[in-house]
Amino acid sequence: MQYTEKTLKKVSKFLSYVLRHCPEDIKLTLDTEGWASIEELIEKAQPKFQLNHDIIKHVVATNNKQRFKISADGLKIRANQGHSIDINLNLTPQEPPKILYHGTATRFLDSILKQGLKSGNRQHVHLSKDMETAIAVGQRHGKPVILQIDTQAMSKQGHIFFLSDNKVWLTEHVPAQFLSLITNS
Numbered sequence: 807m808q809y810t811e812k813t814l815k816k817v818s819k820f821l822s823y824v825l826r827h828c829p830e831d832i833k834l835t836l837d838t839e840g841w842a843s844i845e846e847l848i849e850k851a852q853p854k855f856q857l858n859h860d861i862i863k864h865v866v867a868t869n870n871k872q873r874f875k876i877s878a879d880g881l882k883i884r885a886n887q888g889h890s891i892d893i894n895l896n897l898t899p900q901e902p903p904k905i906l907y908h909g910t911a912t913r914f915l916d917s918i919l920k921q922g923l924k925s926g927n928r929q930h931v932h933l934s935k936d937m938e939t940a941i942a943v944g945q946r947h948g949k950p951v952i953l954q955i956d957t958q959a960m961s962k963q964g965h966i967f968f969l970s971d972n973k974v975w976l977t978e979h980v981p982a983q984f985l986s987l988i989t990n991s
């Protein structure tokens with residue numbers, strides 16, 4: 807079936823909300839790795855949200871950031887990253903590129919340069935492998951500014967990195983000494 811962009815975006819936002827942040831809002835249960843039964847999701851989303859298998863598959867396949875994944879048996883769905891709830895994505899630590907980027911807004915800069923990058927409500931700090939993505943992430947918050955992260959030095963000091971299924975680099979905290987400011991566009 808064909809769906810409008812608007813419908814797909816609404817479903818994506820709803821899925822992000824329940825799979826990353828607030829499953830209890832619809833009494834949905836996630837397992838320890840963040841997976842929800844698709845059957846249960848469809849049932850419990852009602853009457854707030856009319857979902858069906860087809861639209862869920864469509865959103866997962868077309869989502870611009872590949873935010874969700876369906877399990878190999880087709881029965882379960884989870885968000886690839888961005889959780890605030892305590893689940894274990896069970897990702898294997900990976901060696902990151904020597905440099906990664908983080909886009910933020912100018913108003914956060916003073917605090918970040920003092921405290922480093924903190925995960926805040928989320929489980930991880932999100933880092934990007936290219937500046938374009940970092941700028942787009944920063945723009946969500948205001949006037950963007952890009953920080954460069956010396957991941958090689960971090961790794962040497964024992965910091966661990968993960969790569970989510972949708973290719974976002976994740977780590978727990980980036981201390982300020984590993985950050986440098988790239989641009990103030």
Ligand code: HQG
Pocket residue numbers: 871873888909910911914917918921922923924925926927928931932943944947974
């Ligand atoms: C900032 C989107 C003050 C941090 C994106 C950011 C991403 C601090 C904001 C994903 C700070 C948190 C995550 C400190 C960090 N003092 N501010 N010490 N440390 N911050 O939305 O990285 O569309 O939780 O710089 O594409 O912007 O949701 O994190 O500006 O991958 O799929 O605090 O969300 O993906 O904001 O974005 P967020 P984020 P989705």
